[in-house]
Amino acid sequence: MTHICTKWAAALFLLSSQVNAGSLEARVANSAGKAIEDAALVLEPVSGVVPERPAAATIEQQGREFMPFVTIVQTGAAIDFPNRDSVKHHVYSFSKAKTFELKLYAGQPAKPQIFDQAGEVALGCNIHDWMEAYVLVVNTPYFAKTVASGRATIGKVPPGRYNLKVWHPLQKKDVPQREIEIGATSDKLDLVIEVTPRIAKSRPMFESNSY
Numbered sequence: 001m002t003h004i005c006t007k008w009a010a011a012l013f014l015l016s017s018q019v020n021a022g023s024l025e026a027r028v029a030n031s032a033g034k035a036i037e038d039a040a041l042v043l044e045p046v047s048g049v050v051p052e053r054p055a056a057a058t059i060e061q062q063g064r065e066f067m068p069f070v071t072i073v074q075t076g077a078a079i080d081f082p083n084r085d086s087v088k089h090h091v092y093s094f095s096k097a098k099t100f101e102l103k104l105y106a107g108q109p110a111k112p113q114i115f116d117q118a119g120e121v122a123l124g125c126n127i128h129d130w131m132e133a134y135v136l137v138v139n140t141p142y143f144a145k146t147v148a149s150g151r152a153t154i155g156k157v158p159p160g161r162y163n164l165k166v167w168h169p170l171q172k173k174d175v176p177q178r179e180i181e182i183g184a185t186s187d188k189l190d191l192v193i194e195v196t197p198r199i200a201k202s203r204p205m206f207e208s209n210s211y
């Protein structure tokens with residue numbers, strides 16, 4: 001009997017925590033109203049208490065580009081760098097939050113890279129100068145990235161006070177973080193950030209198949 005009661009209690013707790021979970025819907029645009037894609041929205045609990053559940057991520061190299069351009073992970077996450085091209089890539093980062101190098105390789109690297117320090121990480125390829133991508137490593141599981149319409153939703157957020165951060169790899173200046181309250185329902189926000197337009201870096205006129 002006790003056993004059944006415990007199960008019921010656990011189920012009720014789960015149900016109530018789901019019912020009470022809030023979310024944040026935001027639209028990110030520049031001051032002229034143009035939607036900003038690839039902006040990171042991050043909610044850090046003011047309490048400093050964060051569930052540790054770093055989800056693994058994948059950054060592919062395909063068509064001699066990194067996919068995706070921006071990746072957000074929680075500290076401790078493993079990121080895989082599979083090479084889907086027939087040419088080799090040489091992925092590197094000199095960033096303080098994660099310095100590493102995957103020397104000239106094809107296919108799947110032997111093991112993923114662990115991103116265990118919060119911060120911004122810029123990725124490049126030694127062979128293809130134009131290849132660039134960014135990883136934002138954050139101390140929270142509550143984050144989202146905007147799509148082309150500038151929209152993003154952070155779901156299943158326990159109600160409480162959070163510091164909201166907005167970040168984009170090509171932002172012109174830091175956006176001050178602000179403290180917000182997440183309630184038991186959906187909150188909507190319009191956010192403004194100025195970014196330098198993403199201009200594809202020049203690629204060689206003639207593309208060899210061997211590089």
Ligand SMILES: [Cu+2]
Nearest residue numbers: 089125127128
């Ligand atoms: Cu490359």
